[in-house]
Amino acid sequence: MKRIGTIHTPFTVLQDMPIQPKGAKEVIGTIDLEERYREGLDDLEGFSHIYLLYEFHMAKRTALKVTPFMDKTERGVFATRSPLRPNHIGLSIVRLIKIEGRTLTIQGIDVLDGTPLLDIKPYIAPFDEVKESTSGWMKASAEEVSRKRSDDRFVG
């Protein structure tokens, strides 16, 4: 696995930032794709949303049980979006605003400035949309998630 680019956002510390794209609706960021991957952006324009896979590069440890931001109970890490997973891989669906050369402007990004990007995939509703789903322990409303800000529980 290697970095294909870098995600730039207004967030310079891990605390007090959005915990999901829902809480970062108005947040504009950019992706600086490495030049050698530029041709891979061909045909991406026209997709309103993209998946970003990235490395939680400031996560310094793994924990198999974590207390998620939206809960007070410890949960298995694979039942959460915590950064402390064995491979420190994060996932966000963001709006694609424009592509200029190897720079992508995106909206709704919930990661720290300087986060290493591992992959980009188009969001394709006919493939990806799930009409009926359940969310296990996660009972918070979209509104509660969008208001929640991170703290230092996963730092260090």
Ligand SMILES: C[S@@+](CC[C@H](N)C(=O)[O-])C[C@H]1O[C@@H](n2cnc3c(N)ncnc32)[C@H](O)[C@@H]1O
């Ligand atoms: C709960 S995770 C969810 C991220 C992503 N939407 C997901 O579901 O994989 C978001 C939190 O991870 C932390 N975070 C963001 N960028 C990070 C990075 N580069 N390294 C370590 N932690 C990061 C911040 O505390 C942020 O609030």
